[in-house]
Each structure stands twice: as structure tokens, then as C-alpha cells.
Amino acid sequence: MLTKTTNYMKYSGHGAAFFAVVMGALLSPLTANNAHGAGANGPVNLYSYRQSFLMAPLLEEFTRETGIKVNAVYAKKGILQRLKAEGANSPADVVLAADITRIDAIAGEGLLQPVTSKLLEENIGPSYRHPDNLWFGLTYRARVIFTHKERIRPGEIKTYEDLANPLFKGRICMRSGKHEYNISLLASVINALGSEKAEKWVSGVKENLARRPQGNDRAQVRAIFEGECDIAIGNSYYLGKMLTNEAKPDEKKWASAVNIIFPNQPDNGNGENSTLGRGAHVNISAAGITKSAKHAVEAKLLLEFLASDKAQQIYAAQNFEYPLKKDVSLHPIVASWGSFKPDEQRLIDIAALHDSAARMMDRVGFNH
Amino acid sequence: MTAQTLTNDKNSLSWLALIGARLDGWTVSVLVVACIAAVPIITVIGLAIAPTEDIWRHLLDTVLSRYIRTTLVLMIGVGFGTFVIGTGTAWIVTMCNFPAKRIFQWALLLPMAVPAYVIAYVYTDLLEYSGPLQNSLRDAFAWQTKGEYWFPEIRSIGGAATMMTMVLYPYVYLLARSAFLEQSVCVLEASRTLGHGPWRGFFKVALPMARPAIAVGVSLVMMETLNDFGTVDFFAVATFTAGIFDVWLNMNSPSGAAQLASILLLFVGVLVTLERVGRRGRKFHNTSTRLRKLPGYQLNGLVKWVAFTAMSIPVITGFVVPAWVLGRYAVDYYANTLETSFWENVGNSLMLSALAGVIAVSIGIVLAYGLRLGQNRGIRFLTRFAALGYAVPGAVLGIGIIVALGWIDNAIDGVMKNNFGIATGLILSGTIAAVTFGYVTRFLSLSFGTLDAGLAKITTNMDGAARTLGLSRFSTLKRVHVPLMRGSILTAGLLVFVDCMKELPMTMILRPFNFETLATFVHQYASDEMLPEASLAALSIVGAGIIPVILLSRTMIMKNKPTSGDGK
Numbered sequence: 035m036l037t038k039t040t041n042y043m044k045y046s047g048h049g050a051a052f053f054a055v056v057m058g059a060l061l062s063p064l065t066a067n068n069a070h071g072a073g074a075n076g077p078v079n080l081y082s083y084r085q086s087f088l089m090a091p092l093l094e095e096f097t098r099e100t101g102i103k104v105n106a107v108y109a110k111k112g113i114l115q116r117l118k119a120e121g122a123n124s125p126a127d128v129v130l131a132a133d134i135t136r137i138d139a140i141a142g143e144g145l146l147q148p149v150t151s152k153l154l155e156e157n158i159g160p161s162y163r164h165p166d167n168l169w170f171g172l173t174y175r176a177r178v179i180f181t182h183k184e185r186i187r188p189g190e191i192k193t194y195e196d197l198a199n200p201l202f203k204g205r206i207c208m209r210s211g212k213h214e215y216n217i218s219l220l221a222s223v224i225n226a227l228g229s230e231k232a233e234k235w236v237s238g239v240k241e242n243l244a245r246r247p248q249g250n251d252r253a254q255v256r257a258i259f260e261g262e263c264d265i266a267i268g269n270s271y272y273l274g275k276m277l278t279n280e281a282k283p284d285e286k287k288w289a290s291a292v293n294i295i296f297p298n299q300p301d302n303g304n305g306e307n308s309t310l311g312r313g314a315h316v317n318i319s320a321a322g323i324t325k326s327a328k329h330a331v332e333a334k335l336l337l338e339f340l341a342s343d344k345a346q347q348i349y350a351a352q353n354f355e356y357p358l359k360k361d362v363s364l365h366p367i368v369a370s371w372g373s374f375k376p377d378e379q380r381l382i383d384i385a386a387l388h389d390s391a392a393r394m395m396d397r398v399g400f401n402h
Numbered sequence: 403m404t405a406q407t408l409t410n411d412k413n414s415l416s417w418l419a420l421i422g423a424r425l426d427g428w429t430v431s432v433l434v435v436a437c438i439a440a441v442p443i444i445t446v447i448g449l450a451i452a453p454t455e456d457i458w459r460h461l462l463d464t465v466l467s468r469y470i471r472t473t474l475v476l477m478i479g480v481g482f483g484t485f486v487i488g489t490g491t492a493w494i495v496t497m498c499n500f501p502a503k504r505i506f507q508w509a510l511l512l513p514m515a516v517p518a519y520v521i522a523y524v525y526t527d528l529l530e531y532s533g534p535l536q537n538s539l540r541d542a543f544a545w546q547t548k549g550e551y552w553f554p555e556i557r558s559i560g561g562a563a564t565m566m567t568m569v570l571y572p573y574v575y576l577l578a579r580s581a582f583l584e585q586s587v588c589v590l591e592a593s594r595t596l597g598h599g600p601w602r603g604f605f606k607v608a609l610p611m612a613r614p615a616i617a618v619g620v621s622l623v624m625m626e627t628l629n630d631f632g633t634v635d636f637f638a639v640a641t642f643t644a645g646i647f648d649v650w651l652n653m654n655s656p657s658g659a660a661q662l663a664s665i666l667l668l669f670v671g672v673l674v675t676l677e678r679v680g681r682r683g684r685k686f687h688n689t690s691t692r693l694r695k696l697p698g699y700q701l702n703g704l705v706k707w708v709a710f711t712a713m714s715i716p717v718i719t720g721f722v723v724p725a726w727v728l729g730r731y732a733v734d735y736y737a738n739t740l741e742t743s744f745w746e747n748v749g750n751s752l753m754l755s756a757l758a759g760v761i762a763v764s765i766g767i768v769l770a771y772g773l774r775l776g777q778n779r780g781i782r783f784l785t786r787f788a789a790l791g792y793a794v795p796g797a798v799l800g801i802g803i804i805v806a807l808g809w810i811d812n813a814i815d816g817v818m819k820n821n822f823g824i825a826t827g828l829i830l831s832g833t834i835a836a837v838t839f840g841y842v843t844r845f846l847s848l849s850f851g852t853l854d855a856g857l858a859k860i861t862t863n864m865d866g867a868a869r870t871l872g873l874s875r876f877s878t879l880k881r882v883h884v885p886l887m888r889g890s891i892l893t894a895g896l897l898v899f900v901d902c903m904k905e906l907p908m909t910m911i912l913r914p915f916n917f918e919t920l921a922t923f924v925h926q927y928a929s930d931e932m933l934p935e936a937s938l939a940a941l942s943i944v945g946a947g948i949i950p951v952i953l954l955s956r957t958m959i960m961k962n963k964p965t966s967g968d969g970k
Contacts, residue, residue, distance in 0.1 A: 079915060085926040085930060086918070106916060107913060107914070107915055107917075108910070109910040110929065111650075111907065112800060115656060115911075116911060119831070120804075120808050120811075123812060125915075135654075210635070212638070214652065245555075246557070248637060249557060249638075253526075256532045260537075281934035389655075393464070396464035401638050401640060
């Protein structure tokens with residue numbers, strides 16, 4: 035009996051020690067990692083939907099210039115829910131999103147505060163920021179059409195509307211219709227043409243598909259290269275990434291087989307104000323300051339830095355995107371594609387149609 | 403006293419039993435642990451209780467039947483595939499002698515360390531229309547277009563089922579093999595004496611006796627199939643989980659997503675219950691404890707090479723090919739990866755996975771043994787309920803945790819502010835503790851299921867004997883059960899560890915500032931279609947999984963060595 039008790043005591047002693055060590059380890063080191071610092075030169079805490087390898091070089095530059103450290107959490111999903119659950123105590127100061135839908139949903143939940151900054155308003159045009167300055171766009175990219183250099187003649191395809199032309203039956207490749215890029219494109223078509231015409235359009239595109247929607251944007255370009263299809267839809271920056279891919283040189287080969295077409299340009303009879311000349315559908319990366327920000331001053335400095343000439347150039351060039359600030363130089367490859375007119379429908383109107391677009395994809399059974 | 407404890411509450415069939423249960427130490431521990439573990443699921447169900455306009459109407463009219471059909475086909479395909487491969491390989495490796503058997507014993511486990519989405523990327527590159535295989539076929543036969551020949555479409559439901567089977571069968575293999583090893587040789591000898599050949603011995607004796615373990619293995623595989631998002635998204639296969647994310651992110655309705663997730667839970671709950679009802683009343687433990695080396699079947703001539711080839715296929719397709727592809731990229735790209743905080747990420751992954759493994763196994767033992775002691779219905783239900791988290795997509799369970807922890811933190815902060823003027827801020831949210839809690843609750847069913855099946859193989863006479871000899875319940879566990887189920891404990895720990903190494907969605911959303919694991923590092927590139935840059939880290943995930951795999955199989959082999967004379 036006595037031995038048993040001792041044994042038990044010994045065990046629970048170990049248990050308690052283990053528990054203490056574990057709890058110490060769990061709660062102390064990384065939470066204390068300057069995340070709650072204060073003062074004029076306190077850190078900025080960032081929640082980012084955009085990947086670390088894209089943001090890190092910029093954030094390092096910001097720290098070099100200002101001495102302000104940036105702490106970051108990167109996640110593809112759920113940042114909105116995390117902000118909401120953390121409430122007023124959230125450590126996040128800045129939220130960065132890779133597309134309009136996410137940032138607008140966060141603004142819609144009342145989690146962002148208006149930012150008054152002359153510099154931001156000057157650098158970022160009104161169609162690319164929230165009407166109340168809750169968020170600001172930073173870069174944009176176009177959803178373009180890739181066509182085979184020989185199998186599609188120049189001028190044969192000029193608009194998104196053309197993709198539904200029965201002439202191209204069995205010749206189009208696309209990624210999943212449920213991917214946010216395609217949802218967003220459809221939402222822009224709904225906004226421009228109205229629901230009924232948009233549904234007809236997307237059914238027409240589905241009829242023209244060479245294969246069930248699958249893979250990512252690069253895979254569509256590869257499929258053109260290999261002759262599986264002649265036409266694909268993809269984000270502009272993928273072409274730049276593929277053309278410069280040293281890690282997978284095959285991609286250079288694929289990419290050089292295609293032309294890039296910015297759809298719906300106001301030329302060849304498409305009037306500036308006609309829907310056919312409305313411009314190429316674009317999406318933005320954007321950032322805003324949280325309502326709960328403890329370092330609002332530093333947060334604003336970060337936003338202004340991201341909208342500055344220098345950051346705009348780095349930020350846009352490294353991902354082959356377009357800077358939103360005017361007169362910032364482009365990456366040479368991006369510049370070689372020429373200039374184009376972006377669709378200037380308000381992005382928040384397009385974001386508001388996401389739900390309808392997702393349902394429309396279901397109705398026409400786009401993926402099946 | 404002993405008898406009473408063992409049969410305690412056997413007759414109390416109602417929920418009220420929970421209240422009437424004798425509140426001894428074990429009951430309380432089990433209750434507390436199960437409640438805490440159930441928090442994320444309960445939160446998800448809580449989120450579902452909110453109006454969602456007409457989302458259901460829309461889903462019913464359009465895609466719901468497809469989600470259900472696709473999901474069922476995928477589950478059945480993967481479940482059946484892993485059952486056949488897992489059980490078959492486990493039996494042959496355990497019972498037959500053929501070339502390189504020793505190597506296959508552990509090599510067959512290797513594919514489990516390869517994340518499903520990685521294998522999906524690798525095979526799509528190889529097998530799609532524009533991949534090297536179809537290219538060389540076209541060259542060889544002078545085909546010009548797609549229409550001239552038939553080739554299976556990799557990005558399809560069949561492709562998804564194949565990919566998942568390739569990396570998930572080790573779950574069944576692991577559990578089936580440890581069940582076969584723990585089977586008393588006497589039973590098999592008796593079956594031979596009765597004139598059963600190897601096939602009948604397998605189908606009539608070994609397989610039925612291993613049923614609890616195999617059932618656990620297959621149900622884990624099915625749950626993993628259900629919660630997968632990476633693979634089905636890449637292949638554009640419309641499963642229930644793909645639907646959950648569509649409703650959440652594209653239709654911007656988290657509560658609609660939570661409703662779908664709750665239905666998923668209900669479905670899994672029914673499935674698990676059906677299986678348990680199917681074997682109710684049967685006992686699966688050995689009546690003898692003689693654990694001598696199993697007498698293997700010596701394979702000769704052609705047969706042994708057939709066995710060799712059959713065992714090689716899963717290892718080559720599930721491990722060698724993806725490791726080779728990643729390895730080739732890594733040779734070019736390791737320097738870039740090492741420039742980043744690679745070693746810190748390795749450390750983070752190992753530390754979190756090991757920690758979660760230890761905690762999940764400890765909790766699993768408490769729950770499984772607690773259930774063995776008291777047959778209380780309410781607690782039994784709660785425990786099994788808490789272990790269902792595995793079936794839910796990680797990101798959805800992650801939201802459950804975020805909401806729950808945020809609520810707790812803000813409640814504490816509010817109370818402290820109001821009463822003492824102290825702002826405590828967020829204590830748990832965004833800490834490593836939150837990530838660990840996520841891992842433990844998500845992977846609890848791995849450890850609990852494995853340990854529960856392991857305990858089921860030990861006859862309750864052991865408990866009786868130990869208690870009669872004056873051991874307390876705790877000492878019985880420590881001195882009788884734990885040594886007897888060492889294999890199951892290691893298996894459970896390994897399963898949780900390897901799954902934590904691969905875990906992505908929860909880590910991303912729960913983690914603290916500036917915190918990266920191997921999986922999150924891989925994902926940032928893989929999600930941008932840049933596998934080469936991620937290759938070294940992806941290989942490291944696989945590599946880190948291999949070490950415990952080898953350790954474990956060594957332990958299994960040692961256990962399998964003839965112990966002089968009788969049993970223990």
C-alpha cells in the first residue's frame with residue numbers, strides 16, 4: 035500500500051513538472067514575440083492572405099526604412115473569422131488580401147477603420163479603394179485570354195463574349211469554375227450584361243470546353259502547348275512567372291507557345307462605352323487597417339509605404355502584376371505585353387455579385 | 403467491487419445515467435477530457451444555428467445530390483482500395499516468407515508520410531495529356547490527337563480515389579498488422595489443426611479477429627477522405643467538402659458551411675455507429691496470451707517473386723516515385739530553401755507534432771480506459787462524439803477553435819477588466835497552445851480509435867485478475883494494460899505525429915505571429931504552383947515521417963521475436 039502511494043506521488047510529481055514545462059513553453063515565447071509591443075515605434079502586426087514569400091521582401095524593406103518591425107500571420111482562409119472572434123482584443127493592425135472579395139467581406143463585417151491619408155488617396159484611384167477608405171488596392175492583374183500562336187489567328191478572339199461562340203467548340207481550357215478567379219470573372223460579366231445574358235454566356239463557354247475544368251492556370255497554358263486546346267483563360271501574371279521559371283524550364287516552353295489577349299479593348303468598332311469595350315476584368319490585392327489596431331500610426335505608415343513608388347515597383351514586379359500608382363515602371367516582361375484598358379466597373383459591385391456568380395456556376399453545372 | 407466496476411451501469415440505458423453515474427476519479431477525468439475535446443465540434447454546430455437565407459434551396463436544386471454521390475463514390479473507392487491493399491499487404495508481410503520481407507515490413511508504411519496533395523501534383527505532371535507518359539505513347543504509336551486513343555483521365559474522381567488510396571492504405575496496414583501480430587498464435591494453430599489452409603485461416607480466423615482494428619483503420623481512411631480539400635480542389639471533384647468551402651468562401655456564408663459540416667458529422671456518426679452495432683456483443687480478444695513467433699508460410703519459386711512484386715507496387719507508386727520527383731527538384735533548389743529559416747521550421751514542426759502526439763496518446767489512453775471501466779452511455783457517446791473531429795475539414799474545425807478560444811479569452815478579459823481593472827487581452831488565441839489544442843482535437847480519433855481497438859484485444863479477465871491481486875485501477879492500467887498494448891500506443895503516437903507534420907489548414911489559421919512549419923512553408927509555394935521551390939521542405943516532411951516509422955517497425959519486429967517459452 036505504502037509503495038503504491040509513493041509510486042503514485044512520484045508519478046503525479048512528474049506529471050505536474052511536465053505540465054508546468056509544457057504550459058510555459060506553449061504560452062510564453064512566441065506570444066511575447068513583440069506582438070503586443072507599444073509606443074511610437076512599436077511593431078505593426080499583419081494578417082495576410084497573401085503568401086509570405088511575396089510579402090517578406092517588401093516588409094523587410096519597410097523595416098529598413100522606418101525601423102518598424104512587422105509581425106505577420108499568413109493564411110489562405112479564415113482570417114476574417116479570426117479577426118471577428120478576437121474582437122477588440124485582436125492584435126492585428128493591418129489586413130492584406132490577395133483579392134477584392136476577401137478584403138470587402140472583412141470591411142462588410144465592420145472590422146476595418148477608415149484611413150485618412152492624402153498620399154494614399156492620391157496614389158490609389160477611386161475605383162480601386164473603398165468609398166469610405168476602409169481599404170486600398172495595391173496592385174492589380176487582369177484575367178486574360180491565352181491563345182495558341184498559330185492555331186488562333188490574330189483578331190479571331192477579342193472579347194470574353196467571343197469565348198461563347200460555337201466556332202470554338204471543344205477548343206477552350208479552363209480551371210474549375212468554382213475557383214475564385216473564375217467566379218470573379220463571371221461576377222464582372224453579370225455586372226456588365228445582366229444575369230440572363232451572363233448565364234447564357236457561361237453556358238456557351240461550358241459548351242466550348244475541350245475538357246472538364248481542372249488544374250490551375252499554368253496547366254491551361256500547358257494544355258495549349260500540347261495541343262489539347264487552343265484557348266485558355268488565366269491571370270496575366272502566370273505568363274510572366276512561366277516565362278521566367280528557372281526551376282521548371284519546361285514552363286518557359288509552354289508559355290512561349292501562347293499569345294496574351296487583353297479582352298474587351300475599345301478598338302475595332304468596340305466603343306469606349308459599349309459593354310464590348312468595357313476593358314479586361316481585373317482584380318486587386320488590397321490592404322486595410324483594423325478597427326482594433328493598437329498601432330494605427332505605424333499601420334498607416336505601412337500602407338503608405340506599400341503605395342509608394344518604390345514599394346509599388348517591387349511589389350508589382352516580383353509577382354508580374356500592375357502597380358496601382360500611376361507612372362510606376364513595369365517589369366520589362368509585363369511592359370512588353372503593352373498597355374490595356376482595365377474594366378473600371380466598381381470592384382465592390384463585382385464582389386457583391388460573388389454569391390450570384392457561384393450559384394450560376396452550379397446552375398449551369400460548369401464543372402461537370 | 404471489481405465486478406461491480408466492470409459491469410457498472412451496464413443496464414443504465416438512458417441519458418440520465420450521466421447524472422446518476424458514480425463520480426469517481428476516472429469518470430470525472432474522462433468527462434472533463436471529453437468535454438474539452440468536443441469544444442471545437444460543438445462550436446461548429448453552434449455556428450450552424452443561424453439563418454442562411456436560401457442556400458439550402460439552391461443546393462438542393464443544383465449540386466447537393468452530386469456532392470453526396472461523389473463523396474460516397476470516393477469514400478467507397480478509397481475505403482475498399484485501402485482495405486484490400488492494407489489488409490493484404492499486412493497479412494502477407496506478417497505470415498509469409500519471401501525476399502526482402504524485413505524491408506517491406508517498414509517500407510510499406512512510407513507512403514503515409516506523403517501528403518495527398520503533393521502526390522496529386524506529382525502524378526498529374528506525369529500522367530496528364532501533356533505529361534511525359536502520354537507524350538511518349540503518342541510518339542510511339544504516332545497518334546496525333548486525344549481522340550485517337552484512350553487514356554484514363556487523372557483529374558477525375560477515379561484519379562482522386564487512386565491518389566488517396568496510394569497514400570492512405572498504410573493506416574489500414576499499420577492497424578491490421580499490429581492486430582495480426584497481437585493475435586495469439588494458438589488460434590491460428592487451432593485453425594490449421596482443423597484443416598484450414600492459409601486462405602481459410604485468413605478469411606475465417608485472422609480477418610474476423612482483426613476486425614476492430616481494420617474497422618478503425620478503414621474508418622480513419624474514410625474520414626481523411628472526407629476532410630480532404632487539397633486533392634479534390636485540384637482535380638475539381640465536387641465532394642461535400644469542396645461544397646463546404648464553396649458555400650463558406652464564394653457564397654460568403656460561414657453558417658451555411660457549418661450546416662453542411664454538421665451534416666457531414668451526422669453522416670460519419672451514423673457510419674461509425676453502424677459498424678459498432680454490427681459487431682456488438684462479439685468479443686475480439688485472445689483467450690490465450692501465448693505470443694510465440696507466428697509460423698510463417700514459406701513461399702517458393704514463382705510465388706515468392708509474385709509476392710515480392712505485389713509488395714513493391716504500393717511502395718514504389720506511393721513513395722519512391724513522389725520522393726524521386728521531389729528529390730530531383732530538391733537537388734537544384736536546396737540552397738534557396740536553406741537560406742530561409744528552414745531549420746527553425748523543421749524544429750517547429752517536430753516540436754509541435756511530438757507534443758501533440760504525446761498529449762493525444764495520453765488523452766486517448768484516459769478515454770479508452772475510462773470507457774472500459776465504466777460502461778456509461780452518456781460518457782461513451784460524448785467520447786465518440788469528440789473523436790469525430792477528424793471527419794471535418796481542418797479549416798472548418800479550425801474556425802470552431804478560433805471562435806471558442808476567442809470567446810473564452812474575451813470573456814476572461816471582460817471579467818478581469820470589470821472586477822479588477824486588469825486587461826488580460828487574448829491569453830490563448832494565436833498561441834502555440836491554440837495550435838496544439840487544434841492538433842489534439844483534430845487527431846484524437848487517430849489515437850483514441852487505435853487505443854480503443856488495442857484495449858479490446860485484452861481480455862477483461864486480466865483486469866479482474868489484476869484487481870483481485872490488489873492493484874488499483876490506475877496501477878492495473880500502468881502495469882498490465884500499457885505494457886500489453888505497447889504496439890498500439892506506438893502506432894497511435896506515430897499516426898498522430900505524421901498527421902501533425904502534414905497538417906496545414908489549422909496551423910495556418912491558428913498560428914502565432916512569425917511562425918512557420920514545414921507544411922505551411924510548402925503550401926505557400928505549392929499553392930502558387932511552384933513545387934520545385936517547396937521540394938526540400940516537402941521531402942523533409944516525408945523524411946521526418948520515416949524516422950518514427952522505422953522505430954515503430956523495429957519495435958514491432960522485436961515484439962514478434964520468439965520469447966523463450968510461454969508468452970509474457
